[in-house]
């Protein structure tokens with residue numbers, strides 16, 4: 001239903017065999033001259049070669065971004081925003097193409113890929129709107145004939161490091177607020193999913209984004225990410241990815257006094273109270289846990305259920321899981337696509353073994369390797385029950401289709417179990433009790449709280465992020481996303497024509 005101006009025949013076709021970095025508006029080969037394969041996780045087929053760039057490539061990109069920054073920052077924000085509207089418009093026209101490419105490189109099923117691309121489009125239009133706001137405050141001054149205000153100033157050149165699980169949405173959450181606020185960007189996309197960055201760079205070019213405003217450097221976290229984090233001229237690092245990498249970035253940025261925004265995962269729970277609509281709860285749980293094959297930071301990985309309804313909920317969840325057709329996400333009717341790669345599968349398998357010791361396996365638990373699954377990376381949706389709150393499968397992020405049911409006796413215990421993990425991204429409660437709804441939004445220690453819905457599906461105009469080990473207090477998307485990419489500047493204008501000493505002459 002979506003038209004594409006790139007021609008019917010090329011929709012969903014990868015039009016390049018070897019990617020180049022996008023630096024200063026030019027497509028440049030990596031100085032390292034090293035590449036690695038990008039494969040479609042659904043069938044193991046090679047899609048493209050991606051550069052494994054090095055420090056020199058990062059230096060070149062930062063220099064290009066630095067060169068472009070002054071002029072870009074002097075462009076009025078509403079004019080910067082106009083380009084963002086054009087970017088959003090091209091993304092909208094190309095939605096089907098982007099979605100099909102996304103499914104091929106990431107594996108998520110096509111309807112979810114369309115949803116993710118839509119998040120990017122939404123973010124473009126939303127942040128373009130911010131270009132006409134970027135509000136500061138006007139504030140009464142303490143002295144007569146003096147004016148005070150606060151304004152948001154760009155930080156300068158910023159680095160963004162984005163993950164493979166939402167390669168386009170998360171990139172827009174970070175790059176769009178950065179550019180509308182007058183920064184220029186060096187972007188390292190995940191090596192598993194470089195095609196979304198390639199497609200976005202083409203869109204930036206076509207929309208007329210000035211050269212050097214967004215630069216893409218492909219490569220590994222160890223080399224490219226590291227060089228970015230250590231580069232003096234990058235004044236912000238915004239990172240979404242693993243806990244371990246995020247903590248290292250935080251300490252290095254702390255040492256250098258760089259601004260840093262981190263989003264590093266979750267161990268999200270759905271609480272099901274004894275008055276809940278169990279059919280609705282089962283649907284929300286299955287979508288939250290097994291959509292995107294569980295590879296969302298917001299994925300539901302625990303169900304904390306009141307013991308009175310545990311057995312009935314288990315039955316309904318098992319019933320609902322029967323609809324989960326596993327396969328290549330480009331095919332009709334598929335609900336669960338592949339896992340990103342063998343490393344992802346191996347991690348899930350490790351947790352299945354741990355889970356068999358810690359709980360009761362109700363269904364699933366196997367890697368799929370036969371027949372049509374042979375050349376891809378597939379894992380069965382898996383359900384454990386009677387898991388203790390402190391079990392490893394109930395505490396550690398698995399990033400796969402594995403769900404643990406934890407029975408509890410009360411609302412208070414449910415809250416305690418929900419909050420007993422190191423992460424604090426998303427949570428949910430199914431209940432019909434209005435008082436409990438308001439209590440829960442206060443008591444659940446997560447950055448996102450849902451009522452009568454699963455834990456996934458955050459909307460882009462609200463703050464996205466979490467408490468505790470999920471991050472460092474910053475938020476992606478929503479207006480709060482501007483905070484890390486801007487410096488507050490306090491401006492005082494004294495129009496009294498005489499020396500007025502603050503705190504003394506008033």
Ligand code: UN1
Pocket residue numbers: 119165166169240295296297298299455456457458459
């Ligand atoms: C992520 O998994 O890091 O809220 C992002 C959601 C999506 C984004 C998830 N809108 O589930």
